[in-house]
Amino acid sequence: MPISVFSLMLVVFSLTTGEFVIVGILPEVADDLHVSISAAGILVTAYALGMIAGGPTVTVATARIGRKRVTTGLVAVSVIANLGSSLAPNYAVLLATRFVAGLVVATFFAVAITTAVSMAPAGRQASTVAKLTLGMNLGIILGTPLGTFVGQNLGWRATFVAIAAVSTVGLLLILRFLPDQPPTSTGSVASELRILLNRDVQLAILLTAAGNVGIITVFTYLAPLLTDVSGFGSGAVPVLLLVYGAGAVVGNFLGGWLADRALMPSLVGLLTVLAAILVVFWAVSGVQVLAVALTFVVGALAFAIIPGMQTHVISTAxxxxxxxxxxxxxxxxxxxALASWLGGRVIDSNALGLRSISLVGAALTLVGLAIAIFSARRDRVPVNEHALRS
Structure with a gap:
């Protein structure tokens, strides 16, 4: 992995850790700031809302600035926001700093991916995206438990200091090794936003949302599935999440390799297999040996679809x-957010219940599969006919 790509991946790792680690230190935060666990849980929502709001607004605002300057500026804001979280005197300030930390994430991911892809050898774009999303994998399976350990032993504030420190290392590497590149856009804001009216771009973004909502629903409630349905003790959950994470790392690189060779056919195939595996998981989740094996496979498939989806968005826009x-x-x-809400409704339903989460996830994945098939067929339409349809 080139050091320039590694520096971006390191920041992706720290940002992902910052998103998920709060879940592991909720009790410590709630006790220290004298709020309820549910109120502390809103900190996760604040970070996500920052990502949702910051994605289009921050990206448009920085589109005419050189990529290296944008990247370093975004990481600097993240470092300051995480240090602010570590020093927050009360819940309101912590809520605000988590929102600010989330504001820069989507734009950083976008600039990092497009920058890395622009430096990639021909035919290796999706594999390069996979190297960056490895930072996401490691943030979930390594950064989050490590951050939780730090928070439980040194205090929750130390967790945010550690995240800021890792981001600072990434920032220094970016300053030293990332080549300077021109702005992502030199046109007007209106011309930049016009790309979102493109039917293929809309379909690519819709594919990411619809193709992932099913597996996110399953992952959100994976721990209770493994304990209440598969019968594992709570002490086994961290190990099983590592199994999921190991599958994610394997799937991440496999998905990048497949997408480089056949982008849309690989996405159609992977979503088909994912839907089928989730049905199998629903059927045999009560058998512990099979539940362990399928946890690995589900993790692999969940991350195998990501490099191709990101590359598909770039290629259409x-x-x-x-x-x-x-x-x-x-x-x-x-x-x-939809997955979390929907999963809760499924669990509370008398007709469905917790065990049906995997089946619901499979059904939702089929929606993403339908969009992938439609997009693949649309890609095969001749250019002149394609323009008429758009």
Missing amino acids: TAAPTLAVAVNASGFQVAA
């Missing part, structure tokens, strides 16, 4: 790829 990827990241967060 050549006029403004950074904005499209940023909006795509915001769409992913909307899907995550």
Whole structure:
């Protein structure tokens, strides 16, 4: 991995850790700031809302600035916001700093992905995206438990100091090794936003949201699925999440390799297999050995679809790829919020219940599959006919 790509991946790791680690230190935050656990949980929502709001707005505002300056500026804001979180004197200030920390995430992901892709050898764009999303994998399976350990032993404020420190290392590497590149756009704001009216771009963003909402629903409630349905003790959950994470790392690189060779066919195939595996998971989740094996497979498939989806957005939005990827990241967060809400409704339903989460996830994945098939067929339409349809 080139050091320039590694520096971007390191920041992705720290940003992902910052998004998810709050879940592991909620009791410590709630006790120290004298708020309820549910109120502390709103800190997760504040970060996500920052990503949703910041995706299009921050990207458009910075589109005419050189990419290296934008990247360093965004990381600097993240460092300051995380240090602010560590020093927050009360809940309101912490809520505000988590929102600010989230504001820069979608734009950083977008600029990092488009910058890395622009430096990638021909035919290796999706594999390069996979190297960046490895930072997401590691943030979930390594950064979050490490951050939780730090928070439980040194206090929750130390967790945010550690995240800021990792981001600072990434910032220094970016300053030293990332080549300077021109702005992502030199046109007007209106011309930048016009890309979002493109039917293919809309379909690509919709594919990311619809294709991921099913698996996010399952992942959100994976721990209770493994304990209440599969019968594992609570002590086994961290190990099983590592199994999921190991599958995610494998799937991430496999998905990038497949997408480089056949982008849309690989997405159609992976979504088909994912839907089928979720049905199997629903059927055999009570068998512990099979539940462990399928946890690995589900993790692999969940992350195998990401490099191809990101590359698909970039390939359809050549006029403004950074904005499209940023909006795509915001769409992913909307899907995550929908998944959490929908999963809760399924669990509370007398007709469905917790065990049906995997089946519901499969049904939702089929919606993403339908969009992928439609997009793949649309890609095969001759250029002149395609223009008429748009």
